[in-house]
Amino acid sequence: xxxxxxxxxxxxxxxxxxxxxxxxxxxxxxxxxxxxxxxxxxxxxxxxxxxxxxxxxxxxxxxxxxxxxxxxxxxxxxxxxxxxxxxxxxxxxxxxxxxxxxxxxxxxxxxxxxxxxxxxxxxxxxxxxxxxxxxxxxxxxxxxxxxxxxxxxxxxxxxxxxxxxxxxxxxxxxxxxxxxxxxxxxxxxxxxxxxxxxxxxxxxxxxxxxxxxxxxxxxxxxxxxxxxxxxxxxxxxxxxxxxxxxxxxxxxxxxxxxxxxxxxxxxxxxxxxxxxxxxxxxxxxxxxxxxxxxxxxxxxxxxxxxxxxxxxxxxxxxxxxxxxxxxxxxxxxxxxxxxxxxxxxxxxxxxxxxxxxxxxxxxxxxxxxxxxxxxxxxxxxxxxxxxxxxxxxxxxxxxxxxxxxxxxxxxxxxxxxxxxxxxxxxxxxxxxxxxxxxxxxxxxxxxxxxxxxxxxxxxxxxxxxxxxxxxxxxxxxxxxxxxxxxxxxxxxxxxxxxxxxxxxxxxxxxxxxxxxxxxxxxxxxxxxxxxxxxxxxxxxxxxxxxxxxxxxxxxxxxxxxxxxxxxxxxxxxxxxxxxxxxxxxxxxxxxxxxxxxxxxxxxxxxxxxxxxxxxxxxxxxxxxxxxxxxxx
Ligand code: GLU
Numbered sequence: 001x002x003x004x005x006x007x008x009x010x011x012x013x014x015x016x017x018x019x020x021x022x023x024x025x026x027x028x029x030x031x032x033x034x035x036x037x038x039x040x041x042x043x044x045x046x047x048x049x050x051x052x053x054x055x056x057x058x059x060x061x062x063x064x065x066x067x068x069x070x071x072x073x074x075x076x077x078x079x080x081x082x083x084x085x086x087x088x089x090x091x092x093x094x095x096x097x098x099x100x101x102x103x104x105x106x107x108x109x110x111x112x113x114x115x116x117x118x119x120x121x122x123x124x125x126x127x128x129x130x131x132x133x134x135x136x137x138x139x140x141x142x143x144x145x146x147x148x149x150x151x152x153x154x155x156x157x158x159x160x161x162x163x164x165x166x167x168x169x170x171x172x173x174x175x176x177x178x179x180x181x182x183x184x185x186x187x188x189x190x191x192x193x194x195x196x197x198x199x200x201x202x203x204x205x206x207x208x209x210x211x212x213x214x215x216x217x218x219x220x221x222x223x224x225x226x227x228x229x230x231x232x233x234x235x236x237x238x239x240x241x242x243x244x245x246x247x248x249x250x251x252x253x254x255x256x257x258x259x260x261x262x263x264x265x266x267x268x269x270x271x272x273x274x275x276x277x278x279x280x281x282x283x284x285x286x287x288x289x290x291x292x293x294x295x296x297x298x299x300x301x302x303x304x305x306x307x308x309x310x311x312x313x314x315x316x317x318x319x320x321x322x323x324x325x326x327x328x329x330x331x332x333x334x335x336x337x338x339x340x341x342x343x344x345x346x347x348x349x350x351x352x353x354x355x356x357x358x359x360x361x362x363x364x365x366x367x368x369x370x371x372x373x374x375x376x377x378x379x380x381x382x383x384x385x386x387x388x389x390x391x392x393x394x395x396x397x398x399x400x401x402x403x404x405x406x407x408x409x410x411x412x413x414x415x416x417x418x419x420x421x422x423x424x425x426x427x428x429x430x431x432x433x434x435x436x437x438x439x440x441x442x443x444x445x446x447x448x449x450x451x452x453x454x455x456x457x458x459x460x461x462x463x464x465x466x467x468x469x470x471x472x473x474x475x476x477x478x479x480x481x482x483x484x485x486x487x488x489x490x491x492x493x494x495x496x497x498x499x500x501x502x503x504x505x506x507x508x509x510x511x512x513x514x515x516x517x518x519x520x521x522x523x524x525x526x527x528x529x530x531x532x533x534x535x536x537x538x539x540x541x542x543x544x545x546x547x548x549x550x551x552x553x554x555x556x557x558x559x560x561x562x563x564x565x566x567x568x569x570x571x572x573x574x575x576x577x578x579x580x581x582x583x584x585x586x587x588x589x590x591x592x593x594x595x596x597x598x599x600x601x602x603x604x605x606x607x608x609x610x611x612x613x614x615x616x617x618x619x620x621x622x623x624x625x626x627x628x629x630x631x632x
Contacts, residue, residue: 055088058080146261150261210249264288274300301369
């Protein structure tokens with residue numbers, strides 16, 4: 001026992017003193033190290049997975065090599081929740097020293113977009129590049145002197161060395177190792193033997209070099225012990241960690257080095273990140289040990305895969321967070337969706353409902369994550385809908401403000417498509433069963449309200465107030481912007497004459513004529529059929545004329561052209577119209593069926609009379625006239 005050192009902390013374990021000294025540790029730090037029977041290990045892990053009792057400092061540390069996507073939003077969210085659940089701080093740090101030269105120009109707005117996307121999601125950070133903080137700067141490219149000073153510290157202690165190998169030589173040794181069938185193709189340690197004075201002289205004369213970490217220390221002993229909260233004890237396969245680069249030839253630190261230095265200096269206590277970083281963590285722990293620093297607690301969460309168990313890729317446009325916003329999903333819905341990818345409130349103690357806003361997630365948070373790959377679920381629409389309903393009940397104006405911009409975007413996309421079709425090749429044959437791809441081909445011009453100037457204040461091409469009215473009309477059915485615009489398209493666009501013709505033919509198939517009840521029949525109790533001989537036989541144009549006559553006298557102003565007034569005038573007329581049977585598909589009374597034809601060529605959509613209110617008198621009357629004209 002003399003050679004063993006007691007390691008404090010919640011999970012005590014004896015570590016060989018030699019090992020600690022080899023790692024250059026003068027102080028003994030609390031750390032987790034699990035050994036023993038699997039069930040015991042699991043038990044210990046479970047204890048470690050309890051929330052810390054002191055405030056956690058966590059960070060989200062993206063590189064500007066892509067936009068925020070589902071996986072990174074989830075990482076940010078877990079870190080946010082841990083900080084907030086323990087009364088700690090959540091930091092944003094931009095890791096922009098590695099690969100910067102490889103960032104394609106279309107990503108030049110990545111930093112700006114990161115802030116926008118995070119704010120949209122509602123994950124406000126306590127310290128960060130844009131707002132500063134006690135431990136700044138928070139952009140790694142602004143911290144270069146700090147990394148240089150720390151590299152020097154390791155060089156001075158013989159824990160790092162300069163490597164003058166040319167890229168060609170490094171390529172060569174890699175190829176050779178591969179040709180020999182060696183699994184590990186890392187650095188061969190060539191420059192580790194250069195005497196320090198020579199190394200210094202060569203560096204001073206300006207010879208290009210990088211700096212490598214002496215992974216195996218002077219004792220050749222490299223056993224970075226760490227236990228991951230998700231995956232348990234993790235040891236790299238022997239020989240898998242070479243003398244890795246900490247400072248590149250261009251004077252920039254590598255990700256591994258800058259990440260460790262910053263996590264230490266910024267006093268990060270917990271690192272939750274994607275499982276792709278698990279294999280890198282022994283290097284990080286090696287660096288913490290070399291500096292004599294305590295490493296944070298790590299939790300590597302399972303990678304997200306698609307339904308075919310393939311890794312979700314950043315390049316997949318659909319998983320970019322802004323694309324969810326543009327589609328009209330609510331941040332609450334999206335956050336709720338991602339929090340359930342590898343975590344569940346069910347294992348907590350405070351209720352198991354999966355529908356949660358951010359505050360409820362904070363309240364229910366714990367560190368028991370699912371181990372292994374996580375297949376993304378299809379709960380997004382369901383959860384988004386739940387949050388939409390909650391919003392509708394609590395603050396409908398806020399909901400509308402969030403939904404109008406994506407609706408405007410969906411309208412613009414469809415309008416572009418429509419434009420393209422009308423100027424491009426002949427539109428596909430119209431059909432009553434309009435499928436998704438065909439929608440643009442079934443649209444007329446914009447209704448006048450849409451053609452009026454856009455709302456500059458809201459940064460929209462179109463009239464935001466009008467779009468808001470259309471949203472209010474049928475908000476209960478809203479799932480996302482594109483599907484909503486499709487469903488309500490005839491509130492934004494007129495009905496083309498050709499569609500009137502075709503749908504009339506389809507819609508009135510099998511019915512020879514419609515009847516309008518005589519006033520005597522309408523007054524009688526016992527149904528229309530007995531009164532056919534006194535009722536007027538009418539064709540579609542005749543019935544359209546009746547509607548036009550009934551509506552003509554209602555003034556067009558908003559206080560007259562109301563739902564109540566329209567119902568009063570139209571309901572008796574609608575009731576008086578009958579055919580041989582109810583309408584074929586909708587089973588709605590023939591009067592309504594005809595009204596649906598005038599207004600939207602029989603396409604399903606929001607309630608008709610409220611739609612007429614939104615369209616206004618002029619457009620409604622125009623539609624009835626165009627419908628009549630289409631019959632001729
Ligand atoms: N910059 C790394 C990334 O892009 C951070 C990984 C970590 O959290 O340590 O994901």
